[in-house]
Amino acid sequence: MARITLEHIRHAYSEKAKAAGDYALKEVHHEWEDGGAYALLGPSGCGKTTLLNIISGLLTPSDGRILFDGKDVTQLSTEERNIAQVFQFPVVYDTMTVFDNLAFPLRNRKVPEAEVEKRVNEILEMTDLAGMAKRRAQRLTADQKQKISLGRGLVRANVNAILFDEPLTVIDPHMKWVLRSQLKRLHRQSRFTMVYVTHDQTEALTFADKVVVMHDGQIVQIGTPAELFERPSHTFVGYFIGSPGMNIMSVAIDGATARIGDQSIALSAAPVLKGQGRIELGIRPEFIKLGREGMPITINKVEDIGRQKIVRASFCGQPISIVVPEDDDIPADAKVTFEKQAIGIFADSWRAMNETGRQEG
């Protein structure tokens, strides 16, 4: 259990890296609070695994420092950092039994055999593997192997943190749900700092208190699920979180008015823009009202997704999605109004200013 501080961490896999593009991690400066449950969310290749490996000590960052409870551990080995990590692909020791696999991290640390027995049995119970404790691990199915991998991460008491790298990808949906609630329960009991990597947003939003969104080697936003939804600080977050994602359209800003084509949209405050850059307006499909009033759109397609309908349309030549309740009818000459409070203005992809006029970034 520890507070983990990442100070200006950068990492490049090749030693000759110079340009920002050579870095798998551009710059990460962040603190993981002691006992927090974090989800690390981001698309493939954005550097999630790299970041985890740096925290656990499998990789030494090219630049920057890592502190555990204020103590510099950058040069310490994985062993000395006392971190558990579960990998993306199942790793089992083929020649050992399921029991011995789970006992392995404990026995390596000279935990007394009685304690080993107790801990391993708990984990066997939790991962639903109790029936096969004596079986060789070699012949098991992929999801059983992944459960063993997961179990080896959970079996140790008193770790500084547990890092999960997409641990449930190969596990079937029902078991996935069961294991995730088990993890959540374990977190509440043990209060280990947990970082859970995934690119499935429902998984992230259900597991974590705080979601860390990564994009292209950078952390773009850290927040509660609600914050990410309501006030994304980067267009990527807007687009990545939510289904369908936020509507992003290029606009021109004139004081407290945004102009798209020949339409003017009133903003709650005039955004402060530094320099020229690319200016975009973002609004979630849930906050657009479809009716007979407002700005005209051309509807291309209506998708019925159960309790809601998604209207795909074009607005001033730009594609737009609108979520409407199931039983609302859609007028032939549909018009839209944007909820003023829900509009975000983004300059070069970063949120320029929120409704109350406070600068963010």
Add this chain to the structure above:
Amino acid sequence: MEKTWNNKAWFLVLPVLLLVAFSAVIPLMTVVNYSVQDTFGNNQFFWAGTDWFVEILTSPRFWDALWRNLIFSGVILAIEVPLGILIALNMPKHGIGVPVCLVLMALPLLIPWNVVGTIWQVFGRVDIGLLGYFLNSLGISYNYTQNPAHAWATVIVMDVWHWTSLVVLLCYAGLVSIPDAYYQAARIDGASRWSVFRYIQLPKMKRVLLIAVLLRFMDSFMIYTEPFVVTGGGPGNSTTFLSIDLVKMAIGQFDLGPAAAMSIIYFLIILLLSWVFYTVMTQSDAEQK
């Protein structure tokens, strides 16, 4: 995958079968034929029954050669397998070192066997050989043509030099197939260097090791060219292995009957021992499932 049975498939293996028949089965039958007959020349043959087999199996000369050969195979397996594993474990896995090491390792395997023999024959000579001269100048009266122990040491070192690479290359192939995640997991689990070897690397090398042991056993049990070139089976009979003995008997003395009987016994021994190795090693594999 679903297996399909189709008798036409036999036609596809027919060319190979014919080839093997001509190159292996027919000569083997000829040998069987010789082994049960006697001749005094003129292409006249007499039925001899099992006489030659009895003669070979009761001759001390055969048993001595057999023991020599078994000891030789045992010694070179005991050296080459652990040494090969050790070298493979220490070979680089990334970067420019990989092709360099692979080429270096493959070099001894590319040299024709009689050339290997000649190299060591010259290398070990006391008068002009680098090794022989060097050892003698150190005060060791090394002479493989007179001292049986020196002859053995020379033949063994030569074989190790020649063939350890094969074990290295096979083990290396097994090692590079291990995903990085295994080593990372082992570090997280706090595994020692020995545990990594015992629980990750060895299990992955097991299959290729089986092949390496079989190949090295069969090859060393049939060794002929290199010791023949270096020591000619001497001094005395000290490095006369089965194959050298066989050639002496067949070509040198032209005792076709006994030589044929010996060939068959020799062949059966190799078959039997290979089968034993194979079952023992696959058995221990099966137990672990």
